[in-house]
Amino acid sequence: MNIVVCVKQVPxxxxxxxxxxxxxxxxxxxxxxxxxxxxxxxxxxxxxxxxYSGSVTVISMGPEQAKATLREALSMGADKAYLxxxxxxxxxxxxxxxxxxxxxxxxxxxxxxxxxxxxxIDGDTGQTAPSIAEHLGIARLTHIRSMKxxxxxxxxxxxxxxxxxxxxAKLPILCTATKETNKPRYATIKGKIDSLKxxxxxxxxxxxxxxxxxxxxxxxxxxxxxxxxxxERKSSCEMLEIVNPRETAKVLFGKLAEAKIL
Amino acid sequence: xxxxxTEEQKALIALVKDMAENEIKPYVQELDEKGECPGELFxxxxxxxxxxxxxxxxxxxxxxxxxxxxxxxxxxxxVDAGYAITFVTTFVALRNVILSGTPEQxxxxxxIIGKGNFAAFALTEPNxxxxxxxxxxxxxxxxxxxxxxATKTFITNGEIAALFVGFFKTDVKAGHKGISAFIIDADAPxxxxxxxENKMGLRLSNTxxxxxxxxxxxxxxxxxxxxxxxxxxxxxxxxxxxxxxxxAVGIMQRALDESVKYAKERKQFGKPIIKFQMVQQxxxxxxxxxxxxxxxxxxxxxxxxxxxxxxxxxSITKTFVSDCAQEVTSNAVQIFGGYGYSxxxxxxxxxxxxxxxxxxxxxxxxxxxxxxNELDREYK
Numbered sequence: 130m131n132i133v134v135c136v137k138q139v140p141x142x143x144x145x146x147x148x149x150x151x152x153x154x155x156x157x158x159x160x161x162x163x164x165x166x167x168x169x170x171x172x173x174x175x176x177x178x179x180x181y182s183g184s185v186t187v188i189s190m191g192p193e194q195a196k197a198t199l200r201e202a203l204s205m206g207a208d209k210a211y212l213x214x215x216x217x218x219x220x221x222x223x224x225x226x227x228x229x230x231x232x233x234x235x236x237x238x239x240x241x242x243x244x245x246x247x248x249x250i251d252g253d254t255g256q257t258a259p260s261i262a263e264h265l266g267i268a269r270l271t272h273i274r275s276m277k278x279x280x281x282x283x284x285x286x287x288x289x290x291x292x293x294x295x296x297x298a299k300l301p302i303l304c305t306a307t308k309e310t311n312k313p314r315y316a317t318i319k320g321k322i323d324s325l326k327x328x329x330x331x332x333x334x335x336x337x338x339x340x341x342x343x344x345x346x347x348x349x350x351x352x353x354x355x356x357x358x359x360x361e362r363k364s365s366c367e368m369l370e371i372v373n374p375r376e377t378a379k380v381l382f383g384k385l386a387e388a389k390i391l
Numbered sequence: 392x393x394x395x396x397t398e399e400q401k402a403l404i405a406l407v408k409d410m411a412e413n414e415i416k417p418y419v420q421e422l423d424e425k426g427e428c429p430g431e432l433f434x435x436x437x438x439x440x441x442x443x444x445x446x447x448x449x450x451x452x453x454x455x456x457x458x459x460x461x462x463x464x465x466x467x468x469x470v471d472a473g474y475a476i477t478f479v480t481t482f483v484a485l486r487n488v489i490l491s492g493t494p495e496q497x498x499x500x501x502x503i504i505g506k507g508n509f510a511a512f513a514l515t516e517p518n519x520x521x522x523x524x525x526x527x528x529x530x531x532x533x534x535x536x537x538x539x540x541a542t543k544t545f546i547t548n549g550e551i552a553a554l555f556v557g558f559f560k561t562d563v564k565a566g567h568k569g570i571s572a573f574i575i576d577a578d579a580p581x582x583x584x585x586x587x588e589n590k591m592g593l594r595l596s597n598t599x600x601x602x603x604x605x606x607x608x609x610x611x612x613x614x615x616x617x618x619x620x621x622x623x624x625x626x627x628x629x630x631x632x633x634x635x636x637x638x639a640v641g642i643m644q645r646a647l648d649e650s651v652k653y654a655k656e657r658k659q660f661g662k663p664i665i666k667f668q669m670v671q672q673x674x675x676x677x678x679x680x681x682x683x684x685x686x687x688x689x690x691x692x693x694x695x696x697x698x699x700x701x702x703x704x705x706s707i708t709k710t711f712v713s714d715c716a717q718e719v720t721s722n723a724v725q726i727f728g729g730y731g732y733s734x735x736x737x738x739x740x741x742x743x744x745x746x747x748x749x750x751x752x753x754x755x756x757x758x759x760x761x762x763x764n765e766l767d768r769e770y771k
Binding site: 204314315316317318319321322325 | 403410
């Protein structure tokens with residue numbers, strides 16, 4: 130079984146700094162890590178490989194330093210890693226990024242399973258992985274809890290608000306992982322050493338001849354970020370003393386009406 | 392940090408730190424109280440390969456240098472030195488079988504350990520600690536076998552080991568030249584594991600008596616020539632002295648880290664106590680001793696990587712570092728004041744953990760004798 134995992138290098142901080150002009154994230158001076166949900170996706174891929182055999186390929190789009198994240202994926206047990214990098218890809222939004230990655234997956238494939246994290250902790254859009262499925266014209270199942278393969282189909286447990294949904298789908302399939310999917314393993318000492326020496330190939334625009342270049346980079350991105358900010362969290366709590374439940378309920382009703390909740 | 396680390400060393404240290412802090416550290420306080428460590432916690436280190444670090448690749452190991460191996464063990468010891476010594480003891484036993492035994496013996500031992508098992512060194516007896524020539528345990532030839540009898544005490548990993556390297560007299564009249572070493576499967580009939588020692592420190596490490604009563608082993612399980620056991624034990628001790636010193640550096644670094652953090656937070660007379668000169672002097676001395684110890688360990692490791700037996704240097708390292716650790720951890724408790732004496736805070740454990748480093752692998756008094764004897768020889 131051939132599996133590809135899309136991983137993203139993200140800044141290791143919850144405190145996001147934003148470029149006031151370009152309205153994009155400033156990544157300089159912040160230590161980088163593999164997006165935690167992508168780590169869950171990678172763990173799921175490695176477990177699938179251990180169960181059904183096959184190989185795990187990891188791809189990441191980003192600058193040269195994103196190779197550190199690919200090396201980490203190799204140290205955990207991925208077989209091959211490719212960095213998708215080109216000046217022409219710079220400034221891509223989730224639409225353009227997912228389009229580029231879908232072309233990379235077509236080039237490296239065919240794959241039975243495509244995995245990614247449910248969202249990246251920097252942009253938090255959760256759009257890129259599902260959009261890849263759209264570009265490829267295949268099914269997608271997000272927020273998976275578990276995954277089993279049965280011939281040319283898979284059975285997936287999904288987390289939904291009401292509970293757990295069990296879905297059967299045809300391969301190839303794209304799935305996104307969450308914290309609940311699994312607990313990512315640690316690299317082995319040997320895996321870590323080997324990953325530091327591994328060759329990681331670059332995939333550039335020149336390697337992807339079928340690309341529609343009007344759909345990539347800043348110019349090919351339909352999204353324009355108007356502004357980004359961290360919403361101020363305001364919360365207050367008022368305790369009502371219950372002397373007479375009926376009276377207190379009336380007071381509560383009045384307060385909720387005042388706050389325009391009722 | 393006093394050493395020049397390679398990129399690879401930095402990456403390995405970070406990996407072990409990540410695992411130890413997330414998977415082991417949360418349980419250490421409770422396990423220290425109980426005096427045990429469950430197998431599932433050891434599994435993290437086995438999965439990572441921390442039992443096979445320096446073991447050559449032809450024996451299924453990772454083939455790291457002693458230097459890098461020591462850095463990894465130091466990191467583990469920062470979280471718990473008892474956890475770390477469980478792996479150090481296994482490593483030293485396996486390493487010495489590979490060094491002194493036949494290739495077949497090395498492979499046999501490495502295959503069993505490689506699968507995720509522990510080993511133990513059975514040398515000490517109730518009346519033979521610093522003086523191994525006084526061993527009473529015997530190995531008597533019987534056809535193609537040897538029959539082993541002994542009561543061994545303070546055996547690290549006694550209860551959890553799959554394999555022992557045991558020392559017995561094949562010639563009771565020959566003093567230390569009558570000692571021979573054997574590889575013994577832990578499930579061999581006649582082996583009885585005694586009570587787990589209720590120790591002052593290193594309480595995650597398993598320590599028991601081991602009794603050998605008419606344990607039959609094939610003659611092929613003898614490591615090295617008959618009568619070479621004492622030499623083998625000395626070589627093993629040179630190696631283990633350098634490695635336990637690494638663990639003591641880990642304990643010291645933890646004591647320093649905790650103390651500086653506390654001294655910056657704790658306010659008296661309106662300012663953090665780190666602003667007081669007497670506290671500053673203690674912290675500075677702790678840092679000096681920790682750094683000097685680490686550099687000394689590192690140099691000894693590099694000498695071993697270059698083939699030196701570190702007869703004198705191993706003793707110097709172990710003695711200096713364990714004496715420093717005693718002072719550094721005691722001062723950590725002092726800086727924490729009344730809180731330092733409480734088990735709610737992490738530093739009293741460090742003081743308990745490091746006391747044994749002045750005792751085991753040859754008491755520091757014996758080490759000083761060894762160092763003086765070496766000096767006497769050198770200056771002839």
